[in-house]
Structures are given as C-alpha cells and as structure tokens.
Amino acid sequence: MFAPLRQRNYGKIFLAQVLSDLGNWLDFIALNTLIVYVWDLGPEAVAALVITFALPWVLVGPIASVWIERVPKRMVMISSDLIRIAIVLGLYWAPNLYVLLPLVFLKGSCGAIFDPARHSAIRMIVPKESLPQAVSLSQFSVQSTKVIAPILGAVFVSMAGARSAFLVESVLFLLSALLLMTLPVLKPQPSDGEPTQEKESFWVQFRQGWAHVITNRLLFVATLSIMVGLFINFMYDGLFPLWTKHLHMDEKVFGMVLSAIGLGSVLGAVVIGQFAAWQKRPLAIMSIGAAIGGSQLLLMGLGGLEAIGGGVYLWFIVFLVLGMSSSAVFIPFGYIMQMETPQNLIGRVSATTNAVQNTTMLVSPSIGAFLAKIFGVGYVFFGSGLAMTLFGVSVLMVSFRISGGKSVKSSDKEGSVSA
Structure with missing residues (x-):
C-alpha cells in the first residue's frame, strides 16, 4: 500500500493531505465545543454548522472545478492553504455564530477547491498501476487522523481552551503550503490537435464533468450507490450519542466505542491496500462492504430495541467491522473514479461526485432525527441497517450485469507535467 510514497512528489502531496486532514478534524472538534459548551447553543446551531459544512461542496466545488482544470494544480493547492490560514485565524476571534458560519463556509469553499486539484495532481504524478494504493493511502489519511485528532483536540481544549485548536490548524495549513511549494507546476499540456480548455466556454x-458521470455506466452506478449509502448513513450518524446513552454507556465508553469506527477504517484501508484482486470487481466490493456495514447496523438496531444484549467489547467489535466496511466502500469508489475518468476531466468529475455525496448531508440528518423522535433511535438504526443491507445486495446483482464491473480500465491519454 505504501509503494506510491517512494515517488517523492506524491509523498509530498500525501503528507500535505495528512496535515490538512488533521487540521480539519481538530477544527470540527473545536467548532462543536465552541457552539455547544462555550456559547451554550442548541441542536439548531449544530444543524446549521453541519449544513454550512456541506454547502461549499455542493455549490462551489463543481463550478470552481472548471477553473481548476485550466491552471497549475500546485498554485491552486497552495493558494487554498494560505487563504485557509487567514480564515482559521478569523475563526479564533469569531465572537458569535453569525460570524462563525460565514467563515466556516469560506473555509469549506477552499477545501472544495483544494480537493479536485489534489485529485488531478495525484493523477498526473502517480502511475496508473499505483493508483489503487494511492487511493488506499488517501482513505488511510482521512481515517487515521479521525482517530488521532480527538485525542489531540482533547489535550488542546483542556490545556488552552477550544479556540487553541484553530491556532494549531493554521500552523498545519502553513506546513502543508510549504510542502506543496516544492512540487512541480503540475500543468497538463494538451495533445496535438486537441482544443485547449480556454477555447471552450465555461458552461460547456x-x-x-456531469455528462461523464452520467454516461459512464460503471461510474454512474458507483456514484449513485455511494449517494444512497451516504443518505442512509447520515440518517443515523448523528444519533450515536443517543444510542449509547440508551444502552446506559457513559461518555468515556461512547468515545472508546466510537473510536473503533476510525480504527476499523484504518485497518480496512491497510488490508485493501495490500491486495489487488478487488480491482477486477470494485463495484462488487463496494456492494459487499455496504451489505456488511448494514448487518452491523441491524445488530445496533436490535441492541437499541433491547432485543439483544451485549457488553462494551461486543459493540467495540461491531463498530470495528462497521469502520472496515466503510473502507471497502470508499476505496473502490475512489479507484473507479480515477480509472474511469480521463485526466483532463478528473478535477471536474471529483467535484461533481463530492457535490452529489454532500447533497445528502443537507437533508438526511433531519429525516433521521424526525424518525428517531417518532419511532425511537433503535428503529432508525434497524431500518437503516435493513435498507443498507438490501441496497448492498441489489448493487451486487447489478454489478455482475455491468461489463465494466469485471475490470476497470482507463481510457485516458496521459498529460505531461510542466516543471
């Protein structure tokens, strides 16, 4: 899995992502602490924060991705990091929610611009045969920092207050920018006879990007699958504290059990990164991962309904498997997106899929909260698990009807990189 790190330029991008991911998770903890504990605001404020997190990926990312394809990727990533330093320092001084939310939106917009540029840069630097490992490493970064950040966040918050995490985050973005400054320009050169992107209209x-996702059968089914999966996920995702409380677990046990999801995701990324067999049927692996995750949610639902009992260690294993199943979904999806998309479209396609995924975050949590209020938390987990399992099985059957599901091949013409 770690073979791509031998490529110096990819190693720099990966380390920059680790710094950025770590900062983002510290940011998430600090913002929630500030809203709930410092300002003593209610669930409406937390919901507003979640929506503000998602909006830039839905509104800004797809539009900005057109511009991203036209300019050197290094410049885009460095600029995003430097702008985020100023925004994060603004968060440090934010006096109330009305100032904080616009800053969160601006910071998210920079992230929505940075991510497509990073995907494009990876495609330009990493050889095709190493893309599966690169995708696994990306998931490894996201999930490992999800485990580490709460520990660091708790230390910073207890020692210097919630706002101290913003100062640490600004330093992390600065280090990321300095790393990226050592990269080549990363500007693809058009092939002979191929029109330059500047000659095409913006809306064309x-x-x-959208047309490619819709017309490529494998990519379309994979994107639709992850959208539905995330819609189900966000229905129960915010209900974990209520579920653990219903099972008479205290805050410490909740944190330990919940960390198992991140640990499971890291283990899943490592395991998947060691094997290449799944690359023959990535959509099938996605569906199996969804079905396994659904089965764990069914167990949680039965626990919430008091139909089955279990101690902390049982639920730790359930959460661990749930985390591993998420890697079995996201890593093959990232692989499909990279391999089924030409290099000159990867920025726009990644922004499009990000927009589709984050759209679910705007509506699904409210539906989950509404259902939990009417039927109870246990029923939401059980229903989500049943839906996820059935959906995974359905996609598995569909995957065998798609010829591309047998083998993912890139039809890409590789672009050159300007140093």
Whole structure:
C-alpha cells in the first residue's frame, strides 16, 4: 500500500493531505465545543454548522472545478492553504455564530477547491498501476487522523481552551503550503490537435464533468450507490450519542466505542491496500462492504430495541467491522473514479461526485432525527441497517450485469507535467 510514497512528489502531496486532514478534524472538534459548551447553543446551531459544512461542496466545488482544470494544480493547492490560514485565524476571534458560519463556509469553499486539484495532481504524478494504493493511502489519511485528532483536540481544549485548536490548524495549513511549494507546476499540456480548455466556454466544460458521470455506466452506478449509502448513513450518524446513552454507556465508553469506527477504517484501508484482486470487481466490493456495514447496523438496531444484549467489547467489535466496511466502500469508489475518468476531466468529475455525496448531508440528518423522535433511535438504526443491507445486495446483482464491473480500465491519454 505504501509503494506510491517512494515517488517523492506524491509523498509530498500525501503528507500535505495528512496535515490538512488533521487540521480539519481538530477544527470540527473545536467548532462543536465552541457552539455547544462555550456559547451554550442548541441542536439548531449544530444543524446549521453541519449544513454550512456541506454547502461549499455542493455549490462551489463543481463550478470552481472548471477553473481548476485550466491552471497549475500546485498554485491552486497552495493558494487554498494560505487563504485557509487567514480564515482559521478569523475563526479564533469569531465572537458569535453569525460570524462563525460565514467563515466556516469560506473555509469549506477552499477545501472544495483544494480537493479536485489534489485529485488531478495525484493523477498526473502517480502511475496508473499505483493508483489503487494511492487511493488506499488517501482513505488511510482521512481515517487515521479521525482517530488521532480527538485525542489531540482533547489535550488542546483542556490545556488552552477550544479556540487553541484553530491556532494549531493554521500552523498545519502553513506546513502543508510549504510542502506543496516544492512540487512541480503540475500543468497538463494538451495533445496535438486537441482544443485547449480556454477555447471552450465555461458552461460547456461545466457540463462535461456531469455528462461523464452520467454516461459512464460503471461510474454512474458507483456514484449513485455511494449517494444512497451516504443518505442512509447520515440518517443515523448523528444519533450515536443517543444510542449509547440508551444502552446506559457513559461518555468515556461512547468515545472508546466510537473510536473503533476510525480504527476499523484504518485497518480496512491497510488490508485493501495490500491486495489487488478487488480491482477486477470494485463495484462488487463496494456492494459487499455496504451489505456488511448494514448487518452491523441491524445488530445496533436490535441492541437499541433491547432485543439483544451485549457488553462494551461486543459493540467495540461491531463498530470495528462497521469502520472496515466503510473502507471497502470508499476505496473502490475512489479507484473507479480515477480509472474511469480521463485526466483532463478528473478535477471536474471529483467535484461533481463530492457535490452529489454532500447533497445528502443537507437533508438526511433531519429525516433521521424526525424518525428517531417518532419511532425511537433503535428503529432508525434497524431500518437503516435493513435498507443498507438490501441496497448492498441489489448493487451486487447489478454489478455482475455491468461489463465494466469485471475490470476497470482507463481510457485516458496521459498529460505531461510542466516543471
């Protein structure tokens, strides 16, 4: 899995992502602490924060991705990091929610611009045969920092207050920018006879990203699958504290059990990164991962309904498997997106899939909360598990009907990189 790190330029991008991911999770903890504990605001404020997190990926990312394809990727990533330093320092001084939310939106917009540029840069630097490992490493970064950040966040908050995490985050973004400054320019050169993107209209290029997702059968089914999966996920995701409380677990046990999801995701990324067999049927692996995750949610639902009992260690294992199943979904999806998309479209396509995924965050949590209020938390977990399992099995059957599900091949013409 770690073979791509031997490529110096990819190693720099990966380390920059680790710093950025770590900062983002510290940020998430600090913002929630500030809203709930410092300002003593209610669930409406937390919901507003979640929506503000998602909006830039839905509104800004797809539009900005057209511009991203036209300019050197290094410049985009460095600029995003430097702007985020100023925004994060603004968060440190934010006096109330009305100032904080616009800053969160601006910071998210920078992230929505940075991510497509990073995907494009990886595609330009990493050889095709190493892309599966690169995708696994990306998931490894996201999930490992999810485990580490709460520990660091708790230390910073207890020692210097919630706002101290913003100062640490600004330093992490600065280090990321300094690393990225040592990269080559990363500007693809058009092939002979191929029109330059500057000659095409903005809206033509904007539609190309969406058109590619819709017309590529394997990518379309994979994107639709992850959208439905995340819709189900976000229905129960915010209900974990209520579920653990219902099972008479205290805050410490809740934190330990919940950390198992992150640990499971890290283990899943490592395991998947060691094997290549799944690359023959990535959509099938996605569906199996969804079905396994659904089975764990069914167990949690039965626990919430008091139909089955179990101690902390049982639920730790359930959460661990749930985390591993998420890697079995996200890593093959990232692989499909990279391999089924031409290099000149990867920024727009990644922004499009990000927009589709984050749209679910705008509506699904409210539906989950509404259902929990009417039927109870246990029924939401059980229903989500049943839906996820059935959906995973359905996608598995569909995957065998898609010829591309047998083998993912890139039809890409590789672009050159300007140093």
